[in-house]
Every structure is written in structure tokens, then in C-alpha cells.
Amino acid sequence: MERADAARNRARILEAAAALFAAEGAPNVTMDDIARAAGVGRGTLYRRYPDRASIALALLDEHERVLQEKLLRGEPPLGPGAPPAERLAAFYSAMVELLEDHAHLVLGAETGRSRFETGAYGFWRAHVHALVTAAGTPAPDALADTLLAPLAPDLYTYQRDRGLTPDRITAALTHLAKAALS
Amino acid sequence: MERADAARNRARILEAAAALFAAEGAPNVTMDDIARAAGVGRGTLYRRYPDRASIALALLDEHERVLQEKLLRGEPPLGPGAPPAERLAAFYSAMVELLEDHAHLVLGAETGRSRFETGAYGFWRAHVHALVTAAGTPAPDALADTLLAPLAPDLYTYQRDRGLTPDRITAALTHLAKAALS
């Protein structure tokens, strides 16, 4: 059971972190900043979240769960029922939305390889792997990662900064999905 | 004009850095390590290379130039003359070879977004963009980045660590190339 003050502090930490990530960009926010903004000590912060990535993960968790639920049990084409190529295209489109809303705040903290170690990546990977296998393409193991690569938060923010619109990125991904799983 | 001792130190720095990157993995090597191994002071090191990424870049430069030359003026299918889909597949294959030889040593230093800021990425991007445009696909701007994403060094080392072989990765990329630019 969690003590009341602990719960309150957890909420304050997440709230403060979300605000700071949004204002400064996740990589520019230090653990110290977060602790100070939340009005807690460093020790308290580290007790729950050993690093920035785990805070980002906690902030993302809810949004990811919603999408995961839709993939497993939602309506086609996102959920089961549609042909693999269309399910992949729908997944891409949903992920672009998710990135558009949250990449600049949060995903920036998942720098480099740590991205692949998260549970979320495992889920996306399993989903795409199933689609790829259903479509009967060669080397499904490798192809699943390959098809997830364009969703790297780093790449997305880079593309957005270069002036590409979400629509245009989605268009490219839709073409890719249809072509790769035909 | 560069003084003789400066040239000698530059060579020693690059040699020491290459050895350390190979032995310890690029992210685990500090600037101090490199300076000590090269037998120069920190100031000397920083004078030429302000960070690890610039050292990695210098080490990669030669290999990248060779491939770039082949893309511009080499034999088909890598060079001009073959259909876009086959040129892209050949490019993927060559990049996998390059990653296999050097990713674990060097590309690890190009962490996160800095990858996109390098001249090399610009070159790959222009090349793929030309192929994509020639193939007449929609949203060529976005698609060029999308098709380069699977070559991220982070992803490559992750796939290799998970047991995927270069052959298998190349197979997935070949399928992707043929499918995307048909």
C-alpha cells in the first residue's frame, strides 16, 4: 500500500516533469530541475524514478495503453479483421498522431538504444511481426524491426523540424505499408 | 599549413581512438581516455575534435567516401544505370556491409539526432531521394528519410545482438527496396 504523501509526491513529480519536458525539451531537463519544480528532494525523486527515461515512460504509459488496446481489440483496420497491409497503414497513422502529440515532450528522453529495451517497443514489434508473417514476406524477424524504424522519435522530430507535415509523413508510411505487405 | 608535430598528433589520436572504440565500445570511451592513450593532453585533443562524434566522423570519412564514389560513378546496380528498386537494394546491401564492419566501433558515437546533421546523412538522403523520385512514388521527401531509417546504427546493433544475421537483415531490406520502388 502506498502512503498518501508518497502518492501526492508522485503526482507532483509527473506533473512537474510533463511541464518541464514541454517547456524545455526533454533532453535539456535535469533530474535536479524536476525535483526542484516538484518541490521534492533528489532522494525522493530517485526513489521512484532512477532516470529520465523512466519518468518519460510513466508519462507515456497511458497513451500507449490506449493504442495497444485498439490494436488488440479495436475496430478494423486498426484492430483485427482487415488485411495486413491496411492494418499496418492504420498503425502507422495512429503512431504518427501519437508522435505528433507527445514526441517532442517525452520520447526525446528515450535516447538511442534504450528505445528498444522498453516494453512498448516489444509490443509494437510483436504486432508488426504478426502482420508481416500473415502477409508471408521473407525474413519476417528482420522486417518487423525494419518497418518500425521510421517511427523513431529522433527521426520524426527531425522530419518535422525540416518542414515535413504529419500528413506528408503519413503518406510516405502508407505507401510503404501497402507496398511492403502486398 | 599544418605543422609536423600537429600532423603526428592527429594520426596518434585517430589511431588511439579507433583502438579504444573497438575495445570498449564508443560510448564507453571518454575524451580523457583517448587523450591519455594517444599520449597528448586534453587541450590538444579538444583543439581538433570538440567531441567524440567528430572523431568518429573522421574515422568513418574514408569508408563513406569510397561508397559515395561508387554510388555516383560506379558500376550498376550500385552506380547509375540500373532501375531505382535495384539500385536501392544494392545501396542497402552495401550499407549493411559498412555497418557490419564499423557500426560497433564508430557509429555508436553518433547518438540520437546528431546522425542527421552529418554530411554523410545528407548524401545518403539525396541519393535515396533521387531514386524515390525516379520511381515516381508519393511524398518523396518524407519517403527518403523513411527508407533510410532502417539503417540507423542503433537499430543495426540491436538487431545483431538479438541474433539476426547480416544476411537476414539484407533480405528484409531487399524486399523493402523492391516493394517500395516498384
Add this chain to the structure above:
DNA sequence: GTGCAAGCGGACACGGTGTCCACTTATGGG
């Protein structure tokens, strides 16, 4: 009200980065 464990927070040590400046040395002109 009281005992106590969970929670708290700031002080601390560590390690890496990047800067700065007094010293050294190669180089080219006299």
C-alpha cells in the same frame, strides 16, 4: 497516543566535460 516502518531530502563524492593560459617547439626570414 505511540511505535515503527515507509518515506523524505539534502549533503556528498564521483566522473566527465570543456576552458584557459603559461610553456614549448616548429618554421621561415634575416
Add this chain to the structure above:
DNA sequence: CCCATAAGTGGACACCGTGTCCGCTTGCAC
């Protein structure tokens, strides 16, 4: 051949972020 000079050198230093540790506080159950 030697000297003036500017490029080059190297290590000391200050700064910053991280993560840990431990004495104190506080909520909770009885």
C-alpha cells in the same frame, strides 16, 4: 645559423549532472 613568432601543447581548474547514503520526519495501524 640563429632568432622572432605564431602555432601548438598539456595539464590544472571550475562546472555540472548523476547517483548514493543516512539521519530525520511523518503517516498509519493498533
